[in-house]
Amino acid sequence: MSNRIQKTADSMRQKDGTDRASGSLRRNTTSHILDAAEKVFSCHGFSGARIDEIARVCELPKANVLYYFSTKEKLYQATLERFLDGWxxxxxxxxxxxxxxxxxxxxxxxxxxxxxxxxxxxxxxxxxxxxxxxxxxxxxxxxxxxxxxxxxxxxxxxxxxxxxxxxxxxxxxxxxxxxxxxxxxxxxxxxxxxxxxxxxxxxxxxxxxxxxxxxxSSVCTDAGTSVPEADRTPAPR
Amino acid sequence: MSNRIQKTADSMRQKDGTDRASGSLRRNTTSHILDAAEKVFSCHGFSGARIDEIARVCELPKANVLYYFSTKEKLYQATLERFLDGWxxxxxxxxxxxxxxxxxxxxxxxxxxxxxxxxxxxxxxxxxxxxxxxxxxxxxxxxxxxxxxxxxxxxxxxxxxxxxxxxxxxxxxxxxxxxxxxxxxxxxxxxxxxxxxxxxxxxxxxxxxxxxxxxxSSVCTDAGTSVPEADRTPAPR
DNA sequence: GTCTATATGAAGATAGAC
DNA sequence: GTCTATCTTCATATAGAC
Incomplete structure (x- = not known):
């Protein structure tokens, strides 16, 4: 009953879309951790998530994650807050x-x-x-x-x-x-x-x-029939 | 961040609606455990759920739960199976x-x-x-x-x-x-x-x-307007 | 700031008395 | 079948070297 989270190509990219070599300074380790936390918490919830797995997803040692967010609970709250902002x-x-x-x-x-x-x-x-x-x-x-x-x-x-x-x-x-x-x-x-x-x-x-x-259409009196593609909106946040 | 599951009055009642004194033989301990497991797993998922808590909800010692279902995973599968049947x-x-x-x-x-x-x-x-x-x-x-x-x-x-x-x-x-x-x-x-x-x-x-x-109503050509109470259906299963 | 090693405690599972 | 005590594993968190 394993349910490992795959590291996607997306998670290796910075927000601005550029790839960076691993050695160079990452502008924001915090946001990488939060990305990983989002994935793992969304799969297993707070109590089911493992810091270990979050660390693996963002390719950081576990202790490093806990350096940025002192406890699992703080990390969870930070993850929630970030998305509530833009929700x-x-x-x-x-x-x-x-x-x-x-x-x-x-x-x-x-x-x-x-x-x-x-x-x-x-x-x-x-x-x-x-x-x-x-x-x-x-x-x-x-x-x-x-x-x-x-x-x-x-x-x-x-x-x-x-x-x-x-x-x-x-x-x-x-x-x-x-x-x-x-x-x-x-x-x-x-x-x-x-x-x-x-x-x-x-x-x-x-x-x-x-x-x-x-x-x-049952509640709109001006209901048209043509529906455009789902994709013209800019990438969220 | 505790999220304890409350024992409801419902869970103290047998399927047939009668209350039973605690000492008397319960017809089916298994189904009581499954009821409790349903609650706890539904709150926290598989990895987040604690056998400990399931045991508390059904008022049984932890070891007793594991006597009926040898492992957490077996218990989880049994819980899923039971509801898929009637779904x-x-x-x-x-x-x-x-x-x-x-x-x-x-x-x-x-x-x-x-x-x-x-x-x-x-x-x-x-x-x-x-x-x-x-x-x-x-x-x-x-x-x-x-x-x-x-x-x-x-x-x-x-x-x-x-x-x-x-x-x-x-x-x-x-x-x-x-x-x-x-x-x-x-x-x-x-x-x-x-x-x-x-x-x-x-x-x-x-x-x-x-x-x-x-x-x-937008897809039914025979759409009426009156909607009866939501409650006339018999209790599920 | 980064990371290895480890202390501490929690949770799954078992042994064995009753 | 029921339950207490305990073994073992694993996860959070910390200490401390680099």
Whole structure:
């Protein structure tokens, strides 16, 4: 029952896309460790993750990891914090009165789906934390996210008053958007198996986007039929 | 960072609903252990779970647990097997040519939502296994579940030919049903926080069902508007 | 800052009394 | 079958050389 995390080509690259020889000074060891931690924690959760494995993924001795983050718990919290920062901002700009509901929701869902494809570990890490009770992100959930949904409610209300959108139960409507889009990260293994593949390919994410938009057409009065490629959004963060 | 599992009143009750004094012979210690294991594994995954904690939840000494299941891994596999048995059968009967799409999907979704409310640990356990790679349920996913979706495809095809349902990408459509319904178990903490509660109450599950059916109305040509209570289905298994 | 070696404690598994 | 005590392994964390 081993479940080793593979070191991907991605993890050997710096943020700016350049490769660096191993001897040269890495600008930020911290962020390398966090990348590795993200992967391992997203697979096994806090208590199931092993510092040992995190160290192996970022090719550092275990003691080195603990030099930067004195304890496993601090490392976990740092990993969570880093992603909570960028979690909302990304897709959010599209839910705005400046856009029509169909266009806004399309772009929103598109951004979320792209995120699930490019950064599945982040979504899985979030799910892990939820499954284990969410104690580490309590404030984020009950304050930040709650207020966030309240902001969205205002936009939806405007859209409805304009007659561009049907009435919905806003929080539950958002739950549907989140669950449908994140499932392409969290349930990726399951989806791939059903589709007869080892892992999902890009067109699967496109099909997912199409299917979501088909369902959303029931609440948008301006629902178009053409759905663009899932990929035009810039790389997250 | 403790995340102890509370012993619920439910877990002190036998399957048939009767309470038994602690001294009397329990008909099936095995199933009590599996109940406890389900809870703990669903919170922490395989590697994160502690036999110690499982033992505490079912109020047995650790050695006793290991008497029934010689290793942690065997216990985990037994826990998975037990739920895979009943996983599909439950809601599935409703996707059938004998029903209209709206009614069939309503009952299907309803059954899934009720399951998320009554047995959230099962859904979470499944998610845990997916997050850690799904190695233990490979065959279930790529054979049983895949064939299952193929069967559903036939029913959807009939519905479409009858003009009762719009064309959908069947596997992705099922992905949406699964993710939306299971999220009421897996993301329960998040949803509750957004709604300003400690945990979800029954009406939240009803609201979820309503919202899902509102979205599904875009693919059912016979979509009604009234949605009954989420609760008329018999207790799962 | 980097890393080897090791102390300390936790967790899986077993021996063996009852 | 049940349970206490214990063996052994493995993981977190630290000490201290480089």
């Amino acid at each position: 909302l901002a990304d897709a959010d700009v599209w839910i705005s009165e400046k856009h029509s509901p169909y266009e806004g929701l399309l772009k929103y869902v598109q951004a979320k789906i792209v995120f699930s494809r490019r950064k599945p570990e982040v979504s899985r890490l979030f799910m892990q934390e939820l499954l284990s009770g969410g104690g580490q992100i309590e404030d984020f959930l009950s304050i930040t996210l709650k207020e966030h949904v309240e902001r969205l409610s205002h936009v939806f209300k405007v859209w409805q008053e304009r007659g561009e959108m049907k009435a919905v139960n806003v929080p539950h409507f958002m739950f549907m958007l989140w669950s449908m889009t994140q499932s392409y990260a969290d349930m990726q293994v399951q989806f791939a198996a059903v589709l007869g593949r080892k892992k999902l390919i890009k067109s699967d994410f496109d099909d997912g986007l199409q299917t979501i938009m088909q369902l959303l | 599909l059968a439950d809601a599935d009967v409703w996707i059938s040519e004998k029903h209209s799409p709206y009614e069939g999907l309503l009952k299907y979704v309803q059954a899934k939502i009720v399951f998320s409310r009554r047995k959230p640990e099962v859904s979470r356990l499944f998610m845990q296994e997916l997050l850690s790679g799904g190695g233990q349920i490979e065959d279930f996913l790529s054979i049983t579940l895949k064939e299952h979706v193929e069967r559903l495809s036939h029913v959807f095809k009939v519905w479409q030919e009858r003009g009762e349902m719009k064309a959908v990408n069947v596997p992705h459509f099922m992905f949406m049903l699964w993710s939306m319904t299971q999220s009421y178990a897996d993301m329960q903490v998040q949803f509750a926080a957004v709604l300003g509660r400690k945990k979800l109450i029954k009406s939240d599950f009803d609201d979820g069902l309503q919202t899902i059916m509102q979205l599904l």
